[in-house]
Amino acid sequence: xxxxxxxxxxxxxxxxxxxxxxxxxxxxxxxxxxxxxxxxxxxxxxxxxxxxxxxxxxxxxxxxxxxxxxxxxxxxxxxxxxxxxxxxxxxxxxxxxxxxxxxxxxxxxxxxxxxxxxxxxxxxxxxxxxxxxxxxxxxxxxxxxxxxxxxxxxxxxxxxxxxxxxxxxxxxxxxxxxxxxxxxxxxxxxxxxxxxxxxxxxxxxxxxxxxxxxxxxxxxxxxxxxxxxxxxxxxxxxxxxxxxxxxxxxxxxxxxxxxxxxxxxxxxxxxxxxxxxxxxxxxxxxxxxxxxxxxxxxxxxxx
Amino acid sequence: xxxxxxxxxxxxxxxxxxxxxxxxxxxxxxxxxxxxxxxxxxxxxxxxxxxxxxxxxxxxxxxxxxxxxxxxxxxxxxxxxxxxxxxxxxxxxxxxxxxxxxxxxxxxxxxxxxxxxxxxxxxxxxxxxxxxxxxxxxxxxxxxxxxxxxxxxxxxxxxxxxxxxxxxxxxxxxxxxxxxxxxxxxxxxxxxxxxxxxxxxxxxxxxxxxxxxxxxxxxxxxxxxxxxxxxxxxxxxxxxxxxxxxxxxxxxxxxxxxxxxxxxxxxxxxxxxxxxxxxxxxxxxxxxxxxxxxxxxxxxxxxxxxxxxxxxxxxxxxxxxxxxxxxxxxxxxxxxxxxxxxxxxxxxxxxxxxxxxxxxxxxxxxxxxxxxxxxxxxxxxxxxxxxxxxxxxxxxxxxxxxxxxxxxxxxxxxxxxxxxxxxxxxxxxxxxxxxxxxxxxxxxxxxxxxxxxxxxxxxxxxxxxxxxxx
Numbered sequence: 001x002x003x004x005x006x007x008x009x010x011x012x013x014x015x016x017x018x019x020x021x022x023x024x025x026x027x028x029x030x031x032x033x034x035x036x037x038x039x040x041x042x043x044x045x046x047x048x049x050x051x052x053x054x055x056x057x058x059x060x061x062x063x064x065x066x067x068x069x070x071x072x073x074x075x076x077x078x079x080x081x082x083x084x085x086x087x088x089x090x091x092x093x094x095x096x097x098x099x100x101x102x103x104x105x106x107x108x109x110x111x112x113x114x115x116x117x118x119x120x121x122x123x124x125x126x127x128x129x130x131x132x133x134x135x136x137x138x139x140x141x142x143x144x145x146x147x148x149x150x151x152x153x154x155x156x157x158x159x160x161x162x163x164x165x166x167x168x169x170x171x172x173x174x175x176x177x178x179x180x181x182x183x184x185x186x187x188x189x190x191x192x193x194x195x196x197x198x199x200x201x202x203x204x205x206x207x208x209x210x211x212x213x214x215x216x217x218x219x220x221x222x223x224x225x226x227x228x229x230x231x232x233x234x235x236x237x238x239x240x241x242x243x244x245x246x247x248x249x250x251x252x253x254x255x256x257x258x259x260x261x262x263x264x265x266x267x268x269x270x271x272x273x274x275x276x277x278x279x280x281x282x283x284x285x286x287x288x289x290x291x292x293x294x295x296x297x298x299x300x301x302x303x
Numbered sequence: 304x305x306x307x308x309x310x311x312x313x314x315x316x317x318x319x320x321x322x323x324x325x326x327x328x329x330x331x332x333x334x335x336x337x338x339x340x341x342x343x344x345x346x347x348x349x350x351x352x353x354x355x356x357x358x359x360x361x362x363x364x365x366x367x368x369x370x371x372x373x374x375x376x377x378x379x380x381x382x383x384x385x386x387x388x389x390x391x392x393x394x395x396x397x398x399x400x401x402x403x404x405x406x407x408x409x410x411x412x413x414x415x416x417x418x419x420x421x422x423x424x425x426x427x428x429x430x431x432x433x434x435x436x437x438x439x440x441x442x443x444x445x446x447x448x449x450x451x452x453x454x455x456x457x458x459x460x461x462x463x464x465x466x467x468x469x470x471x472x473x474x475x476x477x478x479x480x481x482x483x484x485x486x487x488x489x490x491x492x493x494x495x496x497x498x499x500x501x502x503x504x505x506x507x508x509x510x511x512x513x514x515x516x517x518x519x520x521x522x523x524x525x526x527x528x529x530x531x532x533x534x535x536x537x538x539x540x541x542x543x544x545x546x547x548x549x550x551x552x553x554x555x556x557x558x559x560x561x562x563x564x565x566x567x568x569x570x571x572x573x574x575x576x577x578x579x580x581x582x583x584x585x586x587x588x589x590x591x592x593x594x595x596x597x598x599x600x601x602x603x604x605x606x607x608x609x610x611x612x613x614x615x616x617x618x619x620x621x622x623x624x625x626x627x628x629x630x631x632x633x634x635x636x637x638x639x640x641x642x643x644x645x646x647x648x649x650x651x652x653x654x655x656x657x658x659x660x661x662x663x664x665x666x667x668x669x670x671x672x673x674x675x676x677x678x679x680x681x682x683x684x685x686x687x688x689x690x691x692x693x694x695x696x697x698x699x700x701x702x703x704x705x706x707x708x709x710x711x712x713x714x715x716x717x718x719x720x721x722x723x724x725x726x727x728x729x730x731x732x733x734x735x736x737x738x739x740x741x742x743x744x745x746x747x748x749x750x751x752x753x754x755x756x757x758x759x760x761x762x763x764x765x766x767x768x769x770x771x772x773x
Contacts, residue, residue, distance in 0.1 A: 041767060043431035045410040055767065137588030144585075159528060159588030161745070245529040245588070251736040251745075266403060268728040269428035273767075 031282070038275035044265070049272065056276035066277060069248070069255045070284075072165065073234055076172070076256070077288070081229035083173050085222060088180030091116060093210050095181065096188045097196055113185070116178040124175075128242035131171050132158070158245055161253035168254050171239055176232065180225050187221035188214065227292045234285050237262065257281045347663075354447040354670075355663040362393040363664040364416035366406060368423040371615050372481075372651065372685045374398035377420075380680045385671045392664060403427050410437055415656035417665035421477075422651050429477055430726060430769055432654070438476035439655035439662045441669070445475060450674035457673055462690040464720060465649045467773070478669055479649025480681075482688045484610040484707040485536055486628035486645065491702065493521075493601060494627070501627075503642060505573060505634045512581040515604050522583035522603040527591035531738035532724070532731070534574065537607040538738070540646040541570040541631045543719040547639035551721040555773050557763040562756040563749075569634065571741060571748035578742035587743050591615075599624060613703030614686040626703030630710060645714040646721075649690050723759075726771045733758040 038056055042049035060066060095109040106112075119127065134142040135157035144154040157167040191213070199213050215222075237258035241247050247263065248255025261281065265274035347356040365382065367374045374396075382394050397416070399405045403425045409415045410427070415437065421427050432438050445458040445466065458466070462482060469477035494501065497518070502508035512523035527533040543551045546566025553561035561567075583603045586594065595612065597603050599619045613626050620626070633642050653672070655665035671677055678694035681687075686701045688694075688708055695708065711718075724731040734755050741751040762768055 043428070043434065044407055045427070045431050045437055046435040047411065047413060052767075059765070059767065135588075137585035138593075154585055156585075156588050156743075159739075159743075161740070246531075246732070246735055246739075249736055250587070250739050263732075266425070267732075269431040270767075 034275045034278050034282075037272055038279045040272045042272040042275075043269045044271045045269075052272070056273045057280075059273065060276055060280065065252050065255065066257070066260050068252055069257045069260045072254065073236075073256050073284070075165075076169065076233035076236060077230055079169060080172055080176070080233045081226045083169075084176045084180055084229055085225055087173065087177050088184055088225070089210075089215070089218070089222070091177070091181045092184035092188060093214055096185055097209065097214065113181070116181045118178065119175045120178045122175075124238040125242050127171065127175055128239050131167075132243055135167060158243070159250055161249075161251045164244060164250060164254045168236070168240060168244065171243065172232070172236060175239075176229065180229075183225060184218060184221060187218045191217045223292075227289075230288055230292060231285070234281070234288060257284070351448055351453050353667070355443065355666045357389060357392070357664045357667045358661070359389050359391040361661045361664060362395055363418070363661055363668060364395040364659070365397065365418045365668065366402070366416050366420060367396070367398045368402055368420045368426070368651075369398040369400050370423045371611050372687070376681050376684050380684065381668070381672050381677055384674065384677050385668050388671070389664070389667070401425050410435075410656070410658075413658065415659050417655060417659040417661050418668050419654050419656065420651060421654050426652070428728070429471055429652070429654075430771070433471035433474075433476060434769060437657055438471060438474070439657040439659075439665065440474045440476055441469070441478060441655065441666065442475050444478075444666050444669055447666075447670060450670055451676075457670060460675075460692055461673060462647075462649065462692065464647065464718065465690045468649055468720065468722065469652075471771075476654065478653045478673075479651065480653055480672060480689055481649065481651040482610070482690045482711075483648050483650045484628070484645060484688065484711055485540060485607070485647070486609075486630050486707070486710060487537065487605050488598075488608050488612055488626060488628045488703075489605045490598070490601070491625035491627040491706075492623050493604060499604075501629045502632045504636075505632050508632050509576070512577070516581060521601055523581040523605065524577055525583040525586045525589070525594045525597065525603045525606050526742075527589070527594050527606075528585075528587035528739070528742070529590040531735050531742065533591060533607055534742060535734055535738045536609075536646065537631060538570050538574045539567075539721055540644070540719060541573065541634060542567040543646075543721075544631050544638050544640045544644045545569055545634050548719050551719055552773060554759075555721055555723045555726070555771070557723075557727075557759050557770065559760070560756065562752045562759060567752055568748055571751055573634065575741050575744070575748050575751075579744055582742070587739065595619075610687050610704065610707040613701055617686070626701075627706040628703070628710060630714070640717050640719070643710070643713045643715075644717040644719060645710055647711065647714070647718045648720040722771070722773060727759075727762050727768065730755070730758050730762055 037049070039051055039053055040049035041052050041055075091112075095105040095113055097105070122130070133140075135144075136142075137144055137154050137156050137159055139145050139148050141154070141157075143157065148154055156163060158164050195213055195217070196209060199209055204212065235258055236256050240254055240256050240259050241262065244250075244254045248259040257277065258281070261274050261277045264270045264277060347353070347358045349356040363385075365377060367377045377398075378396055382396060386392070386394065395416075400423060402419070402421055402423055406415065406419060407427055410432070419427075421429070429438070445456065447457050449455045449457045449460045451460075465479050466475050469475050469479060471477065489501075493499070497520070499511060499514065500507070502511050515521060515523040539551060539554070542564075543566075546564065550561075550564060550566050553564070554567075583594070583597065589597070591608075592615075594603070594606055595608070595616050596619050598606055599616060599621065610628075613620070616626075630643050630645050653669060655662050655669065659665065673691055675691060675694050678689040678691035679696075679698050682689055682695045682700060682704065683698055686704050688704060688711070695704070700708075724734070737746060737751050737754045740746040741748070746754065763770075
């Protein structure tokens, strides 16, 4: 019996060995090494970096640009999930049960479902370059062209530091919403139809259907979405780096933690300092993960 | 035999499986000192024809930044010229747009290539390379006989600022090959057709802007709004013209109050006025290609740029456009430097890795590049000037390059440059951000300079950042 259990464990371990080794070598080990590099003055080329203790972390506290990046990440952490989930829920509800008659979607919902998913198919870089053109400040911009034709002054979507952050947020929402429409649609499909029908017989309108049935029964899925979007909000490197002027500008108005790490490592060649920033970001991410797991612990509803 | 360790087949396999894991764990991200090949061995005798003692059989690896100049000049001009003398040397030609990403791991791993054109947006930090002894001392190259004439040293065939600018930690180690000449660029055809004159004073410049604006034909001025470094260039050149070369020297040396000095204030206020009144609509959101193309389409009259412009725009420039450039006009009437003062700066920086297997051949390659034949053909191919004196003599060159080289001749010794932007990356990014805000009216000239000064002071007081002096 004991031998059998041992053999079973060995059998499982043999399957796990390869992925665990890969994970150790390519994920855990670099993380651990980043902690070490963060305590050195490594500039990327020397083979013998000097140990400088916690100097990089002390310096980091006085780095205004990095803290600006942190506030942008935190703002995204709140706004991106909120806006995306509200929009995605609305669209998912309309596509699945929001129709005028019975439990069905609005007219043309099959078509919309495909359209909503389009942005998800595009690579992030493609989206970023695409929106650079959409946001162009002259007559060839997709948004400014019509504005200028109406005689309105063009908006500096990416060149006005007061507007650029909202442009980035808009693009992130635009790209993310489609996926969550599909996710919530799948969640809705898991809710028994008779619940909606019963509620409708009892005289519930679209609004109360949404708030009394759809939202409570989808709560689990919404929480999953929140965690995913939160992780996305802590990253957002690619869109910011490729789309915005001066990589996180103008005037650092759109920069995020990951962009500052990249800038310090690969443009200023301060790999030690960049690793220290990375360590801080690591703790932000872990903190967020723990927090969201704590908060989302809730009883499941069994049908 | 009790001392013989007993290894079962299973343990052997287990051990064999773990060895690479341990190796990979150790070698992943952190740098590793490797004994590796040392480049100092030079068993080949030196001579006047072979001043560095190049081994005729050892290979030579060349990396070219594949940017505005492409890579054909290396493949078709420089490498064949080198080969003509050392036919036994195998040249491994490579090109990339991402110098850092490709080559930084090679330095960290201890096997860098010999010759690197360390240019483009993602070049490797020269200070970091120098600090670690990765740059070959090129002083022997300066003192070697030139490729064309054994009686003339290489030092005497090139622009003297190359040596000054290429010196790191007291050693000449970076060879700027191209001579970048900065100025205000316009279409000679447009100016001729409209009867507009090249302005000699700043008042004339503003009047010209007003005339162009009123004519309704095109916008007076633009710059690469997404990259405001295109604008702080004329701003600083103007400051140097007003207050003399020491304005820029002080800025480079991070002197207290260098940025808030009176000449810089005057220049910042002058350009802020241009930003407020005469910019092409949407300038702040456009990049260099978009603004330069707008100029080619006759939508804007003037923009600040450098002598690479003509080559960069060759596909969109109308045939009769005729690029021309003029220097910063006289501002105060009592400017310290005369009309014609230019910002010229060697660029397209070539280095030889000290720790590469064959640095001697690397230096010899640079010597070949500095021959009149190599430099002249380069100028013709990529429409730009090199630091080699008189290399374009007797060659048929384009209007823009002609205009730039005339300006250089007219400027004579009145040439200025600055290096803070290459020395202190964070200061450069701050200046870029602030310049954008100055030109869009969100900062006044005083606020603008105070902001940059604050960053400069921050860097001065940060002991972890290596300081440079000139």
